Amino acid sequence: MAGFAGLRDYVQAFDDGQVKYSTWRKAPSQATTAGVWFDLSMSPGNPVPNYYASSPAIAATLNGGEGIFHGGAVSPKTKRVKSTTVITPSAAAAPMRLILCDYLLYYPFLDMGTNDDQPLTNSVTLPRYTDGDGVKVLAVMTNPQVTGSATFNFDYTNQDGVSKTSGTSICNTATAIGSLINTATTRAGAGNLSPFVSLADGDTGVRSIETFRMVSGSDVGLICLVLVKPLASTYTREITAPNETDYLMDGVSLPVVQDGAYLNFIAYPNGSLAGTALHGDATFVWS
16 A cells, blocks of 8 residues: 555554544635636635735745645655545536645746746745656636737746746636636647646656746736646536545555645636535545
8 A cells, every 4th residue: 555554554544543634615706717727726715715926926835724734744754645525516517627736836927918038036946846856837817818819938947957948838718817827628729738837848847937938929917837746636526416536445546745735726617616616625644
């Protein structure tokens, strides 16, 4: 068993109280677009909404205690996600894929209204996964665009410490704050079916981002580049039916949660989530 000597060790962790059960609830106010990934951390509810509100173009971190709560630090023991459950009464959120991420670092208030290079200040570095391997980039819209279809890329340092330039992403036409601006239902619509921005060929992660630029076109919106480590996936399947994903029973390993992690979900809705209620829980265990 990944992370445990065996089933007995796993059960003993529960008997010893080395477990944390947390609930979460999100009630998005944003009119999301079907097929456009969305950052649930920006929605009202529990945990409190995150607005990426800090100094423009300067790297910042999030307080792990303000994300989905997973308990305190356990080092030198290792904490893992045992299971997640999610339920919704809304057809716009079912079926819907969700990805649990550890939010590591973000660069806020990047201007879509200029084609000049925008240098970014790395006053802090990755607090976790410091080699950058497996670290992905979200392009979150924090102020609405108007027309869409502009393109952007950025210069970054990859997992090997080498300077690279990302693939060029095409903005979708979504206007809901929290939308991942590089995603859409068709490749022609946005150039990316994944929630994550495309990196240079062969790269497996990002340590830092140095420069952001709008390559062609411009708009009035603002983008926040967010460095995340995807940990686990789950789904809603149908309305009012809770769906539990047990990562021991349904997967091959239990995802690791590092001390200080800020946990939240990104989601792939099939309509507007405005006024929708999403409820869930998560169980963490350490040994």
